[in-house]
Amino acid sequence: MPPTAQRAVAGFLGSYGHRGVAEIDVGVARWAEEPAHILGAIANYLRLDDPELAPDVKFERGRREGEAMAAELARRVRTRSRIRGKLVEFCLRRVREIGGLRESPKFNVVLLLARVRELRRRHVPRVLLSDGTGPRQGHTSSPGRSSSRPRPIPAVVGVAHATGRIGTGQLVTVDGAAGTIATPDSSGRQPESSH
Numbered sequence: 071m072p073p074t075a076q077r078a079v080a081g082f083l084g085s086y087g088h089r090g091v092a093e094i095d096v097g098v099a100r101w102a103e104e105p106a107h108i109l110g111a112i113a114n115y116l117r118l119d120d121p122e123l124a125p126d127v128k129f130e131r132g133r134r135e136g137e138a139m140a141a142e143l144a145r146r147v148r149t150r151s152r153i154r155g156k157l158v159e160f161c162l163r164r165v166r167e168i169g170g171l172r173e174s175p176k177f178n179v180v181l182l183l184a185r186v187r188e189l190r191r192r193h194v195p196r197v198l199l200s201d202g203t204g205p206r207q208g209h210t211s212s213p214g215r216s217s218s219r220p221r222p223i224p225a226v227v228g229v230a231h232a233t234g235r236i237g238t239g240q241l242v243t244v245d246g247a248a249g250t251i252a253t254p255d256s257s258g259r260q261p262e263s264s265h
Contacts, residue, residue, distance in 0.1 A: 088184035096187050
């Protein structure tokens with residue numbers, strides 16, 4: 071890809087890379103992580119033979135048609151009542167001017183979900199390398215627990231003093247169904263589980 075195109079795509083992803091296909095699902099990759107969808111859309115635009123199908127041309131045509139219809143509706147109402155015609159004209163103009171704001175809440179929710187996804191991704195690599203997880207404190211929605219949920223990895227939350235009793239890299243047995251984590255004693259036997 072030419073450097074100019076790379077800069078343009080990087081700029082777009084910098085602003086909108088948190089969006090994606092099925093973006094409400096936190097588990098789905100974002101455009102910044104997997105830009106194949108965006109690159110495919112760009113490639114399809116570049117293949118257009120008819121300049122009338124270009125996105126900017128279609129957008130402008132839709133804008134003009136929308137303005138013409140709003141003027142026509144106001145004209146129709148004005149024939150019955152001049153005041154109502156002005157009111158319809160004002161309301162339609164306002165809706166057209168601020169109607170795009172309806173996307174703001176979703177945009178912000180998706181941005182928040184992308185931030186949640188970033189927090190989750192920090193925990194996932196460790197969980198993927200393990201056969202279980204036991205966060206030192208938390209709830210059923212804690213990052214370690216929610217990262218392990220879609221995988222067949224047992225998880226236990228709220229184990230008192232677990233990080234003080236379990237060393238980094240130490241072998242443990244996690245029983246997600248019982249809510250226990252057990253550590254082997256020096257002879258290699260499993261002691262009674264701790265809750």
